[in-house]
Amino acid sequence: MLTIDQATYDAIIAHAKRDHPDEACGIVAGPEGSDRPERFIEMVNAAGSPTFYEFDSTDLLQLYKEMDANDEEPVIVYHSHTATEAYPSRTDIGLAMEPNAHYVLVSTREHSNDEGPVEFRSYRIVDGNVTEEEISIVATLS
Known part of the structure; x- marks a missing residue:
């Protein structure tokens, strides 16, 4: 299970x-081994x-150097799908190199950048298994 605070959820x-x-894409880092997504890092696609x-x-x-220096790891790796459901594509699965990370996908296909709900889902992807x-x-987060 992914436990995420409201502010980070809203930021993604x-x-x-x-x-x-x-x-869109980014990472939420947290202390190594903690499974706590604490530091939101928006990346450029x-x-x-x-x-x-x-x-x-x-x-x-640069981000991995920072995380290493801070004893952090990627807890969430996120990106969006703009025209399809929030489910990992074959390409997404092939790029998943962090076995401990939660892979979050957000689909903006229904409301694009307008007001309205999005599809927000989380996956574990290990050795190609979703x-x-x-x-x-x-x-x-307490």
Whole structure:
């Protein structure tokens, strides 16, 4: 189960809506081994595409250096789908290299960047196997 605070949940959705019609992407880091998504990091989709996301390699390297220095790891790796459901594509599955991470997908296909609900789902992706998990949204992480 993914436990996420309301502010981080809202920030992920806001990023997905703002970047629509392109896919948005980012990471939420937390203390190593804690499974606590604490530090929201909005990334740039270097692909600038409505059907594909790619972290900028220089930005990603810098982020991993920061996380390493802070004893952090990626707890959530998120991106949006702009025209399809919030389910990992074959490309998404192939890119999933963090076995401990929650892979969050947000679909903005119904309301794009307008007001209205989005589809927000979380998965574990390990060795190409996709397992959807429950999400618990809390006021604050305690």
